[in-house]
Amino acid sequence: MKTVRVIPCLDVDDGRVVKGVSFVGLRDAGDPVELAAAYDRQGADEIVFLDITASAHDRDTIIELARHTAEEVFIPFTIGGGIRSVDDARALLRAGADKVSVNSAAVARPELVREIAREFGTQCVVVSVDAKSNGAGADGSTTWNVYVKGGREDTGIDALGWVRQVAELGAGEILLTSMDADGTKVGFDLELTRTVVDAVEIPVVASGGVGTLQHLVDGALIANADAVLAASIFHFGEHTIADAKRALLDAGVAVRPHVD
């Protein structure tokens, strides 16, 4: 049976959660470990931490985050941002992270995906792909390009070709963010997501644009994503993970049910 995972994503800057988080009952709403533990209690299936500064001095901070999280959180967690080498990946995995997510460093040097996979296994290599639509081409079909630097820089690389290439190189999972949908709250780019799901054999995490619980359902049912990722709808207390699980179950999507 395929069960869809629900994954809250936390943006972290210098060891602190960036976007406002308004959870009840947290001593420190800026503490990523405490937030992750709260999501674990709510029934999250995994946690993703995105280190948005990822400066050189920040490496130790993010390794400490992995170390503390491994002591408090007993579901899988991924760390992305600033991973440029096998050594960067090793430090995070040894500290207790289950997966590392690579993005621009893989675009700059695709072999990095193979190197990390060879050393630690494909299961721990997530390739994060930020894709933006080029609109419909002459034949009427849509294409997407891979963007880096938070969606500001077009690499000119075709997103479909890229996901196939990284799957071949040893990616264990694709974290697919639509730069068109991200931040809009209008829902996932379902066409992009479905196209990528159909293009690769490995799991695809849909990301970018979630504003309602129905968007999560659409990502699972219409785009056939293996996991759905969201940030703000969970952080601001609009919905709990349990609400999301209930909506998915009610729509006929198999998920690990939340147990109170």
Added chain:
Amino acid sequence: MNGDRPLVAVLDYGIGNLRSAQKALERVGADARLTADPGLIADAAGVVLPGVGHFGTCMDQLRATALEQPALDAIESGRPFLGICVGMQMLFEASEEAPGVPGMGVMPGTVRLLPDGVVRPQMQWNRLDVQRPACPLLAGLTDGAWMYFVHSYAPDTDDGFVVATCDYPTPITAVTERGRLWATQFHPEKSGDAGKRLAQNFLAAVRADQCRR
């Protein structure tokens, strides 16, 4: 030996995330040590062999760090032993993931690629279908507990050793038992409260075994 917090050796053979397994055992009251010291492993009341990644890489690393023999000795002694994920797969004779690389061979059978037509790896939570509810490792977990799996291969072994399977969508070996040699294809250390229960059950078996000796 400290009876309150039994010494559990978590074999550190230099692969990815081993720390989570150690933390999960500490959480339920074990004196869990990440170790490559054969003396400590010989003294331990229970032994855990975690594993992530490639079967061939893990076997090579286990041999390069000279931990295969201490692991085999621990199994031979009859002390409780738990293999996790690739740590489960390594107990078998061979794997399709690394033809020509022998496994430890303490469990009969070969580790095979998941059938065509499914998403590989299986990277998700899945429910246990328990075939043998009397298995002490699964006490309190016989009613379809959810566990976290991440794997593309799984052991193909005699039904007599299979305690639980998961549905993906054919039955996949999820838990095996041979005396006090247990193994799980999923990650109990990443399976929330259900995984915590399994760790508690393993520790209970370690304590019971200490009393016998």
